[in-house]
Amino acid sequence: MMRMSNELFLKRAAEEDGCMISAIGLKPLYAKTAEPAQQAGEPVRFAFRTLISYRRRALRLTMEDVAQKAKVELDELLEIEENASYVPEPRTVQKLAGLLKLPIEELLVLSGNATAANAVLTEAAVRFAARSRAVEKLNREQNDALNEFVKVLVDQKASARKK
Amino acid sequence: MAAHLDWAPVRLEALTRLFETKESWPEHWHWDWSKKADLLDLLAYRCMGIECEGHLQGLMMTSTIAKNSRLRPRGKAILYIEYIESAPWNLKALVENPKYSGVGIALLEAAIEFSEEEGFGGRIGLHSLPQSEEFYRNYMTDMGPDPDHAEGLRYFEMSAEQARAFLEGRK
Numbered sequence: 001m002m003r004m005s006n007e008l009f010l011k012r013a014a015e016e017d018g019c020m021i022s023a024i025g026l027k028p029l030y031a032k033t034a035e036p037a038q039q040a041g042e043p044v045r046f047a048f049r050t051l052i053s054y055r056r057r058a059l060r061l062t063m064e065d066v067a068q069k070a071k072v073e074l075d076e077l078l079e080i081e082e083n084a085s086y087v088p089e090p091r092t093v094q095k096l097a098g099l100l101k102l103p104i105e106e107l108l109v110l111s112g113n114a115t116a117a118n119a120v121l122t123e124a125a126v127r128f129a130a131r132s133r134a135v136e137k138l139n140r141e142q143n144d145a146l147n148e149f150v151k152v153l154v155d156q157k158a159s160a161r162k163k
Numbered sequence: 164m165a166a167h168l169d170w171a172p173v174r175l176e177a178l179t180r181l182f183e184t185k186e187s188w189p190e191h192w193h194w195d196w197s198k199k200a201d202l203l204d205l206l207a208y209r210c211m212g213i214e215c216e217g218h219l220q221g222l223m224m225t226s227t228i229a230k231n232s233r234l235r236p237r238g239k240a241i242l243y244i245e246y247i248e249s250a251p252w253n254l255k256a257l258v259e260n261p262k263y264s265g266v267g268i269a270l271l272e273a274a275i276e277f278s279e280e281e282g283f284g285g286r287i288g289l290h291s292l293p294q295s296e297e298f299y300r301n302y303m304t305d306m307g308p309d310p311d312h313a314e315g316l317r318y319f320e321m322s323a324e325q326a327r328a329f330l331e332g333r334k
Contacts, residue, residue: 004272008332013265018255019298021221021267023289024316025229025245050207050228063231063238078238082230083311131206 041112045084047125047149048110053081054146055100057138070095087112102150103157124152169218173251173258208245211273213266221266223247225274227281230288233306234322241320242278244289256294267298275326285326290316302329 004012056066063081067074072092079086080096088096093111097104108114109121116122128149131141138146207228213221229243249266251257275285290312291299296319299305303319312318321329 002327002330003276004268004330005332008330009265009268009272011332012268015301016264016267016298018253018261018264019267020254020256020292020294021247021249021270021298022292022295023244023247023299023319024292024314025224025226025243025290053228074238078231 042084043126043129044110044122045087045112047129048107048112049081049084050129051102051110051146051149052096052100054138054142055102055150058143058146059100066096066099070099072096103153106153106156121152121156124149170251209277211270211277213269215263219250220253220263221247221249221270223270223274225277227283232286232288232320232322233318234286234304234320239286240281240283241286241288242274242281242283244274244287247289271302272330275321275330278326284323285330286321286323287326288318288320290314291319292316 056063061069063074063077066072067077072095076088076092080088080092088111090108090113093107093113094104096102097107105114106121109116110125128145131145207226209225209227211223211225212219223244224246226243226245227240229245230241231237232239232241247267247270250262253261253263253266255261271287274287278287279285287303289299289303290309293316296305296317299319303321303325306318306320308315309318327333
């Protein structure tokens with residue numbers, strides 16, 4: 001890791017000259033509290049976009065690869081991976097499920113297109129969201145979290161079929 | 164959050180003064196850290212601060228999952244700065260003689276370092292408040308107003324190459 005020299009730091013600090021440096025995120029810190037129903041869905045949608053991102057990386061696919069192979073616009077893929085409030089069209093979810101080998105029904109629930117039949121999926125999604133962070137390459141911890149969550153999705157699908 | 168308590172009296176004093184002179188005051192002062200503290204339970208979020216003489220001089224909150232790069236190579240992971248701020252006594256707009264300079268530079272350097280550690284190559288991004296745009300324009304690319312941002316703030320991004328240039332003093 002390269003560090004700035006002391007001399008350069010002093011030069012840059014002089015350039016800063018006591019100016020404002022404030023920046024504010026996509027979700028403003030002073031944002032009004034969301035409706036209870038929306039709050040409940042937030043970790044689930046966070047889990048959806050993280051799942052897509054992790055799964056893509058685990059399969060060693062770039063965003064461009066996914067866009068091309070699943071025939072999804074790159075802009076929409078960026079939106080899906082970055083914007084937890086974005087609800088993709090069911091058809092897009094279907095394309096992603098096919099390419100990333102994830103069960104479609106569960107993915108529709110996570111993406112906000114359908115309602116969960118029970119709490120197992122949403123609870124697993126909340127756990128996954130809490131353990132998630134983005135990295136260029138998944139490490140063991142992230143891989144474990146991903147595999148555990150995918151297992152819940154597949155188990156859910158299997159138990160739904162039995163019924 | 165400790166910064167809220169520590170910075171509040173100076174802000175209050177400055178607000179009173181700005182009110183008397185009918186100047187506008189920074190719009191972000193009603194941020195409520197306590198409402199977002201729960202985000203720090205998520206591994207994707209991290210908070211960093213600079214402490215000197217027993218006081219927080221600057222604070223930054225980052226996310227490794229909020230955005231991907233808009234600059235080429237597009238779609239790469241970046242470190243997104245959710246929030247960054249310098250203590251009020253370090254700002255020329257509020258006090259006659261700011262105590263410390265370089266808080267923003269030190270936090271930007273820390274953000275680049277963290278981005279590199281995460282394998283993001285030093286890429287970082289943020290939405291600047293209007294008063295801070297000039298500062299970020301010196302080192303980052305101004306991508307213009309972001310329609311996805313609730314306040315329509317301008318989005319700034321630093322590529323891996325710009326991060327190296329920042330650290331090496333090429334700009």
